[in-house]
Amino acid sequence: MPALDALLGPRGVPKGQLTEIFGSSSSGKTTLALALLAACTREGGIGAYIDPALSLFAPVAAGAGIDLRRIIVVRPRDEAAARRAVDALVRGGACGVVALDCGDWPHVLQTHHCARLVAQAEKTGTVLLVISGGSNAALASFASLRLRAHGLAPLWQDGSDGGRRLQGCVATIDVAKARSTSPGRSVSFEAAIPDVAGTYVTSELALGTLHL
C-alpha cells in the first residue's frame, strides 16, 4: 500500500515495538494486518498469526500476497494460551511479524503483559501487531504506533439486469498515535470486492494461478 507507506514515513511500522490496529467490526483492520504479513513473507521472513477465532481464511490470505507456507498459525483455546503463544513467538525471535488477533478477548493483554512483551520485542526486533477493538487502555499506552480503521464504505452498483452488485468499498485509516509521523493524518483506499459471493478471487483459483 504505497499510500500507507507515505502516511507512515520512512520508518514505516517500527520493528521491535508494539503496533495496534484497531477499529470496530468490518473496519478494514484485518486487511491491513494481512498486508503487513504479506510484506514480511515477501522479504523471506517468517510471520505468525495468533487466531483464536479461527477467522483467518487461507484463500483470502494467499490472495493478499501472503506465502502461507511461511506463516505459523496458532489457534489458542483460551486467553492464557494466547498469552503463552505470543510470548513464545516474540521471545523466539524467529518471526519478523507476530500478529495477535484479540477478537473476542479485548483485554487479553494487561499492562504487565504488554510491558514484558514490548521488552522482549525490543530484544528480538519483532514487529508485535495487535488487532483489537481499541478498548484496551494498556495496549494504547504501550503501542508506539496506533492505526485506526474507520470502516469499509461499500460501493454498490446497479446492474443492467436489475440486480445489484457490490463493486468495491473504501477504507479509511488514520494515525491515532505515532512517534515518526503526525497523529491525525489519514489515508483512504478503494478496493474491489472479489468475484462471486465475495469470498475469494474465483477467477484466480479456477485458473490455477495459486499453486499452493
Added chain:
Amino acid sequence: MKPRRIACLVILRFSVEVCLRARPALAGRPLAIAQGDLRREIVGTSRDAAGVNIGMTPKQARAACLGLVVLARDCAAELGAMREVLDALETCGPDVEGAAPGMCYFDATQLPAGETQALGRALALVAALGFTCAAAIADDKFTAKCAALVAGGGVSIVPAGGSAAFLAPLPVGLLPLAPGDGDRFDLLGLRTLGQIAALPTGPLSLRFGERARGYAKLARGGDDEPLQPRHETVVHEDRFAFDEAVDNVEPVLFALRGCIANVAARLAGRAQTCDRVEIVLNADTLIPVILAEPTSSAENIFHLARIALESREMLESIAVITVRAAPCGQAPPQLSLFDGSASSRRAALAATLARLRAALDPQDIVMLTPTPARSRLPERMQQATPIASPQDLTQLKCSAGALAPENKPWAPALRLVDPPKPMTAPEQQAWCAGPFRLSESWWERPIERDYYQMTDPAGALLLVFQDARDGNWYLQGVFD
C-alpha cells in the same frame, strides 16, 4: 611420501549371485534379474542365460533363452551382501568404500604383506562369502576399476606411475560417458582411452564442453577422487546416574548439559551431525527433541532439550538420564563462516516452535493451505496441517506464481465464521447484493446456498447465505 595405491574389487554378476545365495536350487539354470516390482527391464544375467542382454524386457529375454528364470532384483539382500563384503574387507585395509552394488575399494597404500598377497587375501575373503570377484590395484580409482573389469576374474596390478600406459589400449566405453557421447567419440574415430588422452583438452572441450576435461583426466590416469570410507552408523549415547533419585529440574538440567556435551563432542569428532536427539528418563520416558537443521552444536541441542524438559508439567523422580543421538550426515565444513545468519535464524525457529509446542497443544500450531479443488464452500476451502517439524517451514522455497503480485489491487479481507453462525433473517433492505447460488455435493448430500453481500444495521459488511434446504440464514464471514 609414497604415492597412494587403491585396490578395487568387482563382484561379477552381483545381482545374480545374491539371488542364488537365497535360492541355491536355481544354480545351473539360466537366470535373469529384472528391475523393479513390475520387472520391466533385465539388469543382470547368469552365465547360462545365453542370448539375454541387459536392457531386454523379460518377454524378449524368455524368447531369446528357453527355460529362462526371471527373478525380481532384491535390493535389500544386495545391501546386506555388500555390508558383509565390506566387513570382511576391513581386515585388508583401514579405509573401505562401497562404491556401487558389487564394487568396492580399499586403501592399499603401504600394505605390509605386499600388493599381490593382499589381493589374494581379499579374493579369498570374498570367495568365502560365496562370491566370485576380480581385483586390481592401481594409483587411482578409475584405473583400478578398469583393471579389475578387464582382469576377467583374476588379479591385476598396475605399477605405480603406469596408469596412462595401462589405460591407453582400453576402450572408450569404460569412461563414465554422458548419453550420446559414446556415439560421438565413435564418429570421431576415437575408440581407445589412449587416443583421448593424446588429444589437447581445448579442441575436445569445444565438442564435449566441460565433460571433456573429466574424460581427458580419467583417460590419462589422473583420477584424483579420494576414497570415501564408510562410517558405520553408531548411535552416540551418554548416561548419567544420580546417587539418589531427584525430582527437581535443576540437577536434571545439570546432568543433561554434561550428557549433551559428550554426545555433541562425539558427533563433532566424527564430523557428523544429528537432527534429532532422544532424552530417556529412567529408561521408560522418552522425550524427543527435533532440531531445525542437522547440527553438532551442544549449545543448540541443550537449548531445545531444556525447553522440552521444562515444559513437562510433572517431573517424576529421576534416577538415570540418557541422551541418544543418531548421526544423520556429515557436517558441512565451516558452514557458519558463510551461512551464519541463516543458520541462527533456523536455530531461532526451532527454539520458537519448541516453546510453542511446550506451551500449547501441538494440534493448535498449524500451517494453512488453500484447497479450492476440494470444495467451493468457504469453510472447506482450507486445510490446517500441524507443523510437525521446523523443517516444514525452513525447507520451503517460494515458487514463481505462488504469490499474488506485489501490485495486486487491494481487496478487503474476509474473516471467516466457521462453522457458519445462524442468524435471524435480515430485513428487506436497499443495500444488498445477491443471491449468488452455490451448489455442491449433489451426488451425496446436496448443498444449496444463496449467498448475499449486505450491510447490517451497525454498518458492517457481511457475507451471509440462506440455506435452501431449511430456509435458515447463516453468517459466513465479515469483511474486515
